[in-house]
Amino acid sequence: MGKFEQDAKTLLDAVGGKENVTAVTHCATRMRFVLGDPKKADVKTIENIPAVKGTFTNAGQFQVIIGNDVPIFYNDFTAISGIEGVSKEAAKSAAKSNQNPVQRVMTMLAEIFTPIIPALIVGGLILGFRNVLEGVQMEWLGQKIIDGVKQVMPDGSPRYNTIVDVSTFWRGVNDFLWLPGEAIFQFLPVGITWSVSRKMGTSQILGIVLGICLVSSQLTNAYDYTKAVAEGTLKYWDFGYFSVARVGYQAQVIPALLAGLSLGYLERFWRKVVPEVISMIFVPFLSLIPALILAHTVLGPIGWTIGKWISAVVLAGLTGSLKWLFGLVFGALYAPFVITGLHHMTNAIDTQLMADTGGTGLWPMIALSNIAQGSAVFAYFFMKRHNERDAQVALPATVSAYLGVTEPALFGVNVKYVYPFVAGMIGSSLAGLVCVMLNVQANAIGIGGLPAILSINSKYFGAFLLTMAIAIAVPFILTFVFAKTGLFMKKEEVAEEVVTVAETTEAKTPAEIISPLTGQAKELSTATDPVFASGVMGQGILIDPSEGELVAPIDGVVSVLFPTKHAVGITGTNGVEMLMHIGMDTVTLEGKGFEAHVQQGDHIKAGDKLISFDINVIKEAGLVVETPVIITNHTDFPAEIIGDLPREVERGQAILKA
Structure with a gap:
């Protein structure tokens, strides 16, 4: 009997049986299903399967998160189901049958705009900074001399100037920044x-x-x-x-x-x-x-x-005359747009508005929606701060949302528990109403969270600060109210008992984990993949490697080595289970650019070479090289980061304690 045979049988029944599975494949962490009728999937039953860490639906695929053991689980599933697996790309192709025409268009827009979003954000920040230099007025009194020129009004009253008016240096900086700003938006x-x-x-x-x-x-x-x-x-x-x-x-x-x-x-x-x-x-x-x-x-x-x-x-x-209604509705619906992928259409609309009118009133509401969802998950963290497992997911998700990336907050907490999601929608809706009534305009697309104020036209700074206060306070308060009253809460959450892992970890000696890579270490919540960023796969850090060599972070056994060599799992001698996933979506390279120096089942020591990989091959394929280094059984071995992040790390340098 296979290790996961019983769990695989339960999963097959819960997804609607063999006849409901159009295609199935897997990556390094999850099973990917294309279902004939997605509604037949019993999510509650699936998430109660011992081997399952959660579920995730994206682009027509129903994804079941397993973790390091997904190859073994996959083999057991195909054995008991009799379903032959397909490649990841074939599964994507089959998934299109589950998408209506609108979803297909939105998926296409997402795949087109995602690679250029970093440039748009940089351009937005540049325009925002130039906006401050050119638009924020400063008061200079009396006979003050700036750059050798007397700043005097005829009647001796205060004179107002912008930064570029009174400083040659900042005027030069402003002129220079016009170059990349024009390159990004005009071209x-x-x-x-x-x-x-x-x-x-x-x-x-x-x-x-x-x-x-x-x-x-x-x-x-x-x-x-x-x-x-x-x-x-x-x-x-x-x-x-x-x-x-x-x-x-x-x-x-x-x-x-x-x-x-x-x-x-x-x-x-x-x-x-x-x-x-x-x-x-x-x-x-x-x-x-x-x-x-x-x-x-x-x-x-x-x-x-x-x-x-x-x-x-x-x-x-x-x-228009109904702009108050537009603000209410758009503010409420933007977060659901993110879940469905429809939010990618706003990039095109924002860019068109900037080209036609010189600014956009849509982007400020998008930023406010991100802030509102961040405030909701922050309230959840505050309530659950003594529950280590919940806190480890909620706090990084809060930071991520406040910096404009809401997927960890949405999928890791808010949508999962419903009431924080509703609180965020209400706060975003009210902030959107006030935003359009005050005619707040952004000069460009920027970072869609708290730093979004840098993209706002300077004359609307005060108005936008007011809307930010609404987006922060309302969801935070409503999340507490809903939790207290049980409103919008799942029944199982109302009756949930807090489970502590203190007893299981008390007797364990902390294990020091070294960096398997040389590069820049960052918070895991900044990962581009929302499943890793949300912490649902485990806790740890993210490393953007500068050298293509991965070594063992602990002593142990190679428990999983993916056939395409892009991911490896290790079970430590003290029971710590770790996963290192080189890049995102690198499974699509089918092993190109990767060379394994170990085999599954090998005993290894910390520092032993595991995998060599070609960073240029990964980047030329349009993929990111960032590598999550995570403890997957973090409920038994909570991860403690050594030192501050972000920072540069070397292979062999201590980065975590388990």
Whole structure:
């Protein structure tokens, strides 16, 4: 009988039986199901299975979190079910059948915008900083001399100046920062067409070239289009029989999306038609030139018009007579959008609003929603602070949400227990109402939490601080009220008894764990994967490696070595169970760039070489290299971080105590 045979039988019944499983696969930590009818999955029964640490639904896949032993569990599951597993990519493909057209579009937008979000955030921070330098007025009295110039009003009254008015240094900094700010937003179509090509698996360099052809200096800048039409200075390509306007699409989202998709589909088509021996010559030419013609004759103008319509509708909601209702509804629904993935559409809308109006009133409400969910999970932490297991999940999730990443808070606490989630929605709704009534505007997309104030137009700083106070206080108070009254609480939570692990850990001697990698150590809550970030898989740290060598952090046995060599589990001599997962979604590389120096079952000493990996291979595939180093049986061996984070660490340096 297999180790997990009984648990696997229970899971098979709980997901609706063999006939309800369209596809199943697994990664280093979880089983991934594509179910014919997701509603048949009995989540409560599944989460009560001893081997199961939780469930997670994303992009049409029902994911069951197992941990280090997932390969063994998977083998037992396929043995008792008779279901043959498929590759991760095949499971993703099958998962599309569980998505309606809207979900498929949102998934596509998520996969396109996710790689360029870091650039948008950096651009937002730059614009926010320039906003402070150019917009915040300061009072200079009397005869004060700044940079050799007397700051005197004719009547001797106080004179108000911005920072760039009174400091040559900061004026230079402001001018210099214009360079990356323009590169990110004016040339945004280049990033979009590149990301579309990457998502479709076509030639990324062609996507970059197409994007450049949408923002070239030969074209009339999109920001000058209206003026050029009015003055009759709009440029044209003259073909004799007809002419085409030379219009640039700086900062435009939808024209770039449509152009990128046309290029991708054309390249896919020509790859099937053109013989392989001449494909290198003809496929790029027959893909790029038609896509470019379509972009400047049909898709660009259509996309521009659609973008204007969307921008106008949202702007009407933000400024119309029913804007109070828009603020209430959007504030309440943004967190549910995050759960379903629909929130990715707001990136395109925000960018379009900035291109059309010079600012966005949508982004401030997004930031307030993140703050509200962070406040709700913080209240939960405050109530459960004496329960070590709950506190270890809730506190990092709070910090993450306040810094704009809400998935750990949502999936780790708020949605799981419902009442903090509802409290956050109510607080966000009220903050959104006040936000639109005060017409708060952001100059750009930034970090969607407390630091979001850096992206707010300086004249709205005071108003935004008020809305932040609402987003912090209301959810915090309501979470306590709901917990006290039992409102919105699950029945099982109302009757839940606090389980302490003190008795099981009291007699254990703390074990020192060394760093398996050289690189920057960070809080685990900053991980891009919400399952790791939420702490549901275990407690520990995140390391962004600077060298491609992973060593053993403790003495023990290699309990799990994933076939693709991207993850390894170790059971220590004192019972500590650890998992190290090199990069995120690196299972898709199918072992490329990884070399294992041990086998499953090997006895190892701390510092022994486990896996070598090529950081460049991982990054070239568009994946992150950050590596969670976690204690999976943390309820028996609570993790204690040695030293402050973030910081640089070396292999062999003590980083944790268990």
